[in-house]
Amino acid sequence: MTGVLACACAPGMATTQTSTSGGSESDTGTHLPAPCESYLDCRDEATPSSAADAHAEFGVDGSCWEDRSETECVDACELQLEQYGMSYPDIEACGPPPTDVTFSIGAADFADPSMLDIPPAYRPLANGDTLNLVRGGQGLLMLPIGFRGENFEVPEDPTDYTHPKMPIVNLWLDIEGYNIGVGGHFARIANYPVGFEPTGDGVLEHLYTAILVPDEFDGDVIYELDGLPGQLWVELRTYENPAVTREVEVVIAVGDGV
Numbered sequence: 001m002t003g004v005l006a007c008a009c010a011p012g013m014a015t016t017q018t019s020t021s022g023g024s025e026s027d028t029g030t031h032l033p034a035p036c037e038s039y040l041d042c043r044d045e046a047t048p049s050s051a052a053d054a055h056a057e058f059g060v061d062g063s064c065w066e067d068r069s070e071t072e073c074v075d076a077c078e079l080q081l082e083q084y085g086m087s088y089p090d091i092e093a094c095g096p097p098p099t100d101v102t103f104s105i106g107a108a109d110f111a112d113p114s115m116l117d118i119p120p121a122y123r124p125l126a127n128g129d130t131l132n133l134v135r136g137g138q139g140l141l142m143l144p145i146g147f148r149g150e151n152f153e154v155p156e157d158p159t160d161y162t163h164p165k166m167p168i169v170n171l172w173l174d175i176e177g178y179n180i181g182v183g184g185h186f187a188r189i190a191n192y193p194v195g196f197e198p199t200g201d202g203v204l205e206h207l208y209t210a211i212l213v214p215d216e217f218d219g220d221v222i223y224e225l226d227g228l229p230g231q232l233w234v235e236l237r238t239y240e241n242p243a244v245t246r247e248v249e250v251v252i253a254v255g256d257g258v
Contacts, residue, residue, distance in 0.1 A: 032060060033070070033240040036077035038097035039084070046088045054080075070164055078243060097242045103149030105234055105248050107131055108208030110144070120208055122146045131230065131250040133213065133222070135258055141213035141222060143173070143187075143252070145232070147194065147206040152238035154204060158195030165239040166193045173211055174231045175252065178224075180214060186230070187211045226254035 036058045043051040057064050064073040085094045108120035136142045155163035169192045172185040182188045196204035230252050235245045
């Protein structure tokens, strides 16, 4: 299982000349991360009088790439683009940037929950499917979920958590009446690096991430969750791509002996 580590991604910007038209393409063919390219295109159209400031900060050779990590700069571009999209909903360039990144959420099913050293099987999750609660190797209650995706780059070493191509996940799980955790959710995971490995035919897979159950539910009270509906929301952030989100409605299943 992937460990919880902070992602301190190193800058990966190439130093080139920007085009004279004010766009983000360089004369050597290198390009900005897609969210920043989209943000600059939006600024050029929505607020041309102040767009130069945005290019000076987020364009190729911009100040952000010198002063902050690539992850921080891309996050800032995505936030600014989202805000401009709300302010200028009729400008197409300010809408969500296109992406061919795909990913799906799956349950990580263990043949024997008492033997977590044996890799789980990936089961795609559709609305209404069960998500099994198990007890982890350290005695912690958890809901293991896996991911599959395509059309994004990953590090050769899936445990190189500080690599700029390491995918990052944000997620939360809501169970009505039991959302006692951080941010008003049953459970939440933020800025979590997940190592994907190829399975063939261009498909990438992350075996599982553990959604830990709050300590308040240990003991018999855990069976109160059995059969309850839950809403799982996941955001996947990949190298030089806009974030992609997925949601699925699940049913919590608590097995005997947990």
